[in-house]
Amino acid sequence: MYQLNVTVKPVENCVYLVPLGDIHYGSWEFTEYSQEKLQGYINWIMAHDNAYTFLMGDILNCSTITSPGKPYQEKVDSSSQFIWAMNTFSPLAEANKILGIIKGNHEEQLEKSVGSKLNRSKEIAVALGIPYCGVDAYVMMNIQLPGTAKRTYYIYLAHGSGGGRKRGSKINRLSDMELICDADVYVCGHMHDVLPYRKDKWSPVKGRLVRRKVAFTISGSFLDYAPPPNEPAEGYGAQKMYEPICVGAPRIRLECDPKRQKDIHISI
Numbered sequence: 433m434y435q436l437n438v439t440v441k442p443v444e445n446c447v448y449l450v451p452l453g454d455i456h457y458g459s460w461e462f463t464e465y466s467q468e469k470l471q472g473y474i475n476w477i478m479a480h481d482n483a484y485t486f487l488m489g490d491i492l493n494c495s496t497i498t499s500p501g502k503p504y505q506e507k508v509d510s511s512s513q514f515i516w517a518m519n520t521f522s523p524l525a526e527a528n529k530i531l532g533i534i535k536g537n538h539e540e541q542l543e544k545s546v547g548s549k550l551n552r553s554k555e556i557a558v559a560l561g562i563p564y565c566g567v568d569a570y571v572m573m574n575i576q577l578p579g580t581a582k583r584t585y586y587i588y589l590a591h592g593s594g595g596g597r598k599r600g601s602k603i604n605r606l607s608d609m610e611l612i613c614d615a616d617v618y619v620c621g622h623m624h625d626v627l628p629y630r631k632d633k634w635s636p637v638k639g640r641l642v643r644r645k646v647a648f649t650i651s652g653s654f655l656d657y658a659p660p661p662n663e664p665a666e667g668y669g670a671q672k673m674y675e676p677i678c679v680g681a682p683r684i685r686l687e688c689d690p691k692r693q694k695d696i697h698i699s700i
């Protein structure tokens with residue numbers, strides 16, 4: 433996994449991380465509603481000095497003739513998808529609000545189809561000047577407290593794979609992230625849902641056991657499986673009879689009151 437060390441400043445004793453992933457720009461199911469919702473999140477992050485994002489993969493739909501969704505089912509061609517990503521995420525990148533980007537299976541399918549390293553996620557990273565992390569990332573987020581003190585949150589993010597269609601199996605897949613590494617927050621993409629949960633855990637810290645909060649969430653999606661009823665459905669989700677899902681992302685709030693221990697809240 434790719435390790436990232438970032439230092440950020442809090443506002444009112446907290447920092448926000450809003451992971452953005454499974455946008456699937458280019459898909460028939462990335463609708464006007466999806467664009468509106470995505471822009472809402474971007475505007476919110478831009479408006480808050482203590483808000484950051486991480487790009488979770490499947491940013492672009494990247495259909496190929498050998499992938500399950502076909503290029504003729506897309507609204508936008510591959511080059512235009514890349515240009516959209518530049519236009520959409522440049523303001524966030526210029527404001528140093530994107531911690532990094534991981535690759536999704538949709539960007540991967542483009543590589544598989546041409547048989548070479550045509551890595552759209554890496555191209556986005558280089559063009560935006562943000563870290564490219566491969567398929568997963570371990571972010572050590574150091575939050576600057578008054579004086580020289582810092583509070584560090586450990587966040588493990590992966591695009592992930594599998595998970596199935598049912599919520600129980602998605603939660604099982606998400607909770608498996610804890611088998612890979614220790615962290616305070618686990619964020620998984622791919623499953624096109626949000627589903628946050630939190631648990632307590634005893635951990636040894638400096639010779640004593642401490643109750644620690646650990647939070648998990650799927651990073652959401654911007655596919656709109658409930659498109660306008662006046663448009664004939666053409667998309668992959670409709671074909672597969674996927675249920676309409678929540679379009680959006682979770683907001684992870686990392687508390688850093690110097691008088692209190694670490695605490696995490698996730699809102700959806």
Ligand SMILES: [Fe+2]
Pocket residue numbers: 454456490536538622623624
């Ligand atoms: Fe996806």
